[in-house]
Amino acid sequence: MLTAEDIRVSLGKVEVLHGVSAQAQAGEVTVIVGPNGSGKTTLLRALTGDVPYQGRVILNGQDCAGLSAWELAAVRGVLPQAAVLAFPFTVAEVVRLGLTSARHSGRGDLVARALAAVDLAGLAARLYQELSGGQQARVQLARVLVQVWEPMVDGLPRWLLLDEPVASLDIAHQLGVVALMRDYARKGGGVVAVLHDLNLTAMAADRVWLMDQGRLTGQGPVAEVLTDAALERAYGCRFRVGCLPPAGGWFALPQAAGPV
Amino acid sequence: MVALDIPRLAGEREAQARLTLFVLAAALALAMLLSLSHGASGVSLWSLTLGDAMPARDRLILWEIRLPRMLTGVLVGASLAVAGAVMQGLFRNPLADPGLVGVGAGAGLGAVLAIVLGGLAPLWVAQTLGYHLVPLAAFLGGWASTLVLYRVATRAGRTSVATMLLAGIALGALAGAVTGLLVYIADDRQLRDLTFWGLGSLGGASWPKLMAAGPVMLLALLAAPFLARGLNGLALGEAAAHHIGLPVQRVKSVAILTVAAATGAAVAVAGGIGFIGIVVPHLLRLATGPDHRYLLVNAGLAGATLLLLADLIARSIIAPAELPIGIVTATLGAPVFLWILLRRRGVVDL
Numbered sequence: 001m002l003t004a005e006d007i008r009v010s011l012g013k014v015e016v017l018h019g020v021s022a023q024a025q026a027g028e029v030t031v032i033v034g035p036n037g038s039g040k041t042t043l044l045r046a047l048t049g050d051v052p053y054q055g056r057v058i059l060n061g062q063d064c065a066g067l068s069a070w071e072l073a074a075v076r077g078v079l080p081q082a083a084v085l086a087f088p089f090t091v092a093e094v095v096r097l098g099l100t101s102a103r104h105s106g107r108g109d110l111v112a113r114a115l116a117a118v119d120l121a122g123l124a125a126r127l128y129q130e131l132s133g134g135q136q137a138r139v140q141l142a143r144v145l146v147q148v149w150e151p152m153v154d155g156l157p158r159w160l161l162l163d164e165p166v167a168s169l170d171i172a173h174q175l176g177v178v179a180l181m182r183d184y185a186r187k188g189g190g191v192v193a194v195l196h197d198l199n200l201t202a203m204a205a206d207r208v209w210l211m212d213q214g215r216l217t218g219q220g221p222v223a224e225v226l227t228d229a230a231l232e233r234a235y236g237c238r239f240r241v242g243c244l245p246p247a248g249g250w251f252a253l254p255q256a257a258g259p260v
Numbered sequence: 261m262v263a264l265d266i267p268r269l270a271g272e273r274e275a276q277a278r279l280t281l282f283v284l285a286a287a288l289a290l291a292m293l294l295s296l297s298h299g300a301s302g303v304s305l306w307s308l309t310l311g312d313a314m315p316a317r318d319r320l321i322l323w324e325i326r327l328p329r330m331l332t333g334v335l336v337g338a339s340l341a342v343a344g345a346v347m348q349g350l351f352r353n354p355l356a357d358p359g360l361v362g363v364g365a366g367a368g369l370g371a372v373l374a375i376v377l378g379g380l381a382p383l384w385v386a387q388t389l390g391y392h393l394v395p396l397a398a399f400l401g402g403w404a405s406t407l408v409l410y411r412v413a414t415r416a417g418r419t420s421v422a423t424m425l426l427a428g429i430a431l432g433a434l435a436g437a438v439t440g441l442l443v444y445i446a447d448d449r450q451l452r453d454l455t456f457w458g459l460g461s462l463g464g465a466s467w468p469k470l471m472a473a474g475p476v477m478l479l480a481l482l483a484a485p486f487l488a489r490g491l492n493g494l495a496l497g498e499a500a501a502h503h504i505g506l507p508v509q510r511v512k513s514v515a516i517l518t519v520a521a522a523t524g525a526a527v528a529v530a531g532g533i534g535f536i537g538i539v540v541p542h543l544l545r546l547a548t549g550p551d552h553r554y555l556l557v558n559a560g561l562a563g564a565t566l567l568l569l570a571d572l573i574a575r576s577i578i579a580p581a582e583l584p585i586g587i588v589t590a591t592l593g594a595p596v597f598l599w600i601l602l603r604r605r606g607v608v609d610l
Contacts, residue, residue, distance in 0.1 A: 049502075073505025080497075080500055084496065086352035086353060087545065088545070089495065090549070093551065097492060100493055100506060101506070147504060
């Protein structure tokens with residue numbers, strides 16, 4: 001379990017997260033949604049320790065603040081929003097960086113499997129800088145995947161913390177990443193991701209955290225949290241949510257502004 | 261197909277890097293022999309085969325002049341190239357070079373301070389440190405300027421090249437101003453010592469100087485390979501490096517110390533020798549890729565070889581007089597540097 005206890009974050013003198021408490025379960029995909037500036041990314045960055053915060057982040061029963069980089073890396077992989085890379089490394093070399101602190105067998109094979117998982121199998125020998133933005137994002141995802149490839153180790157779940165993993169991807173690869181997250185959770189791992197697209201969120205998430213103005217305004221299953229009223233309050237525009245037969249797929253349809 | 265493809269590919273660049281290592285090691289051995297056997301005096305290595313019949317003058321030249329000079333050249337060349345590679349890895353930028361961004365100037369200032377004001381230090385300091393005073397001061401100067409530079413140029417794990425270069429100019433100017441002031445108050449003997457900093461030379465190499473600065477350089481050279489994994493990870497940025505499990509703060513501190521030690525000690529014995537630190541790592545990255553596990557070792561070998569060859573040119577082109585080696589490395593290195601900038605135009609925004 002990943003627990004956030006009363007997380008407060010200040011940037012300069014302005015408090016941008018006002019005491020967020022939330023839980024994510026292993027074996028589930030948890031998606032953080034909310035409008036721009038609502039604190040989604042800041043919350044994730046507090047969970048990963050990338051911004052100074054007050055409060056506690058408990059991962060598998062241990063306070064993250066007391067764990068070394070090596071111990072944290074063994075149980076969680078973190079995908080940052082903006083991926084940078086200095087020097088002309090090849091795609092395979094970048095992915096292999098994910099194995100820096102790893103202890104598992106079959107390492108060479110893992111790189112190939114991770115690249116296949118993000119649909120980049122043919123590009124292993126290419127230079128990272130030569131790829132498109134969407135391809136680079138998938139290389140970074142593969143790097144995070146090899147780091148925590150097995151979703152469960154010694155009976156403990158491992159975690160993927162992903163900040164907008166589909167931001168620059170085409171729709172097919174967005175669905176691919178959703179499938180990847182679902183698969184990881186199905187095998188016992190935990191996934192926490194920031195997403196923008198509500199419909200994609202509905203496909204991916206077992207549980208959503210709805211953020212609004214630095215506060216968590218709802219957490220739970222998609223259909224319970226993302227109601228017409230809650231979405232309207234958070235995003236300031238009208239929504240029509242519903243389910244499509246026959247499988248009952250949830251959707252949110254934003255309504256154009258204008259006379260009611 | 262996929263599974264077959266990757267090990268082959270990964271193996272290719274690695275095999276190339278390993279082959280390069282052997283070629284460079286052989287080249288260095290050759291350069292060391294050349295450096296020992298050539299010189300203004302015309303003494304040849306063959307006289308070693310004479311055994312006891314070897315003239316005393318030849319023995320003196322080989323043991324007291326050429327050998328320390330050659331060893332100094334090896335250590336200084338390797339230190340400059342490795343310091344460049346480590347600094348570029350730390351700053352995540354191929355243009356970072358101790359000589360260009362003020363670390364060399366800071367180390368030079370430390371050395372000059374020690375030369376001019378060393379006489380003012382209490383007697384016990386002079387007695388305890390002896391020949392170590394100048395390298396130590398140069399190390400401290402290099403360390404302080406690297407620290408300032410990293411603080412100024414790096415924000416939230418990202419290094420701004422423009423800020424780095426501008427801060428380097430400021431540091432260099434500051435160090436230059438203080439150095440100028442010291443030159444103004446220096447006496448004639450000190451002045452002669454100081455002139456040497458501006459241009460760089462292996463001409464002043466001697467056993468005592470080598471014994472003082474050599475261990476520092478050797479330590480830095482031995483520490484550098486342990487930074488390889490850390491510097492590879494830092495290419496992803498500081499945050500991501502932390503998330504793959506690297507002790508980022510420790511890697512940074514050790515890298516800064518390594519750069520300062522290598523640059524400081526090299527500057528202390530040989531003065532300001534430019535461009536080795538930027539040209540050598542860059543060419544190696546082009547040839548065998550940026551993996552620091554190979555880059556750092558290969559840079560050391562190539563830097564040592566290049567500096568010995570530059571020294572050979574410096575002391576044979578107008579023999580029996582000799583050119584300061586800094587002139588040779590700048591003449592050869594500056595055009596290569598310009599070529600690097602030309603190639604990178606459009607790729608990097610300064």
